[in-house]
Amino acid sequence: MFANVPELAARQGPPVIVLHPGDAAARGLKDGDHARVHNDRGEYRATVRISDGVRPGVVEGRKGYWPKHLPDRANPNATVAERDADMGGGAVYHDNRVEVSAVR
Numbered sequence: 001m002f003a004n005v006p007e008l009a010a011r012q013g014p015p016v017i018v019l020h021p022g023d024a025a026a027r028g029l030k031d032g033d034h035a036r037v038h039n040d041r042g043e044y045r046a047t048v049r050i051s052d053g054v055r056p057g058v059v060e061g062r063k064g065y066w067p068k069h070l071p072d073r074a075n076p077n078a079t080v081a082e083r084d085a086d087m088g089g090g091a092v093y094h095d096n097r098v099e100v101s102a103v104r
Contacts, residue, residue, distance in 0.1 A: 004066055015046040015075065018060035019100065024050045027100055034103040037061060039096070042078030045071070045103060059100055 017037060019029065029035060033048045037059065046061065054060050065075040079098050085091065 004069065009069065012064070015044065015065050015070065016049050016062060017046040017100065018049045018051050018054045020054045020056045020058065021050050021052055022056050023059075023100070024048065027102060029100070029102055036101050036103050037076070037079060037098050038101070039079050039098045041081060042074060044074040044076060044078050059098060061098075 017035060019027075024030070027035075029048045029050075031048060031050045035046055035048050037044055037046060061076045063076055067073045067075050067077070076096070080091070080096055
C-alpha cells in the first residue's frame with residue numbers, strides 16, 4: 001500500500017507468490033525461484049515461496065507493489081480483468097485465474 005516509501009518497500013521485499021508444494025513440484029519450482037505469473041490479460045514476475053498453508057491449485061499473490069518501482073513494471077493487477085465485481089461494483093482483484101511457470 002505504501003510501497004513508494006523506501007523504508008517500507010525495503011521491509012516488504014520483492015514481490016512474492018506462495019504455492020502449495022505439489023503445485024510447485026509440478027512446475028519444477030523451488031523456494032526462492034523466480035516465476036512468471038500469467039494469463040491472457042498480462043503477466044508479472046515474483047519470487048516463489050512454498051507452503052502447505054496454501055491449498056492445491058491456489059496461488060497467493062500479494063498486492064501493494066507499485067508497477068513503476070518493479071523491474072518489469074507489472075504487478076498482480078496486470079492479470080486482472082478490467083470489469084466491476086457483480087457484488088458491490090468493486091474491483092475483481094481477489095479472484096483471478098493464472099498460470100505459473102519458471103523463469104530460467
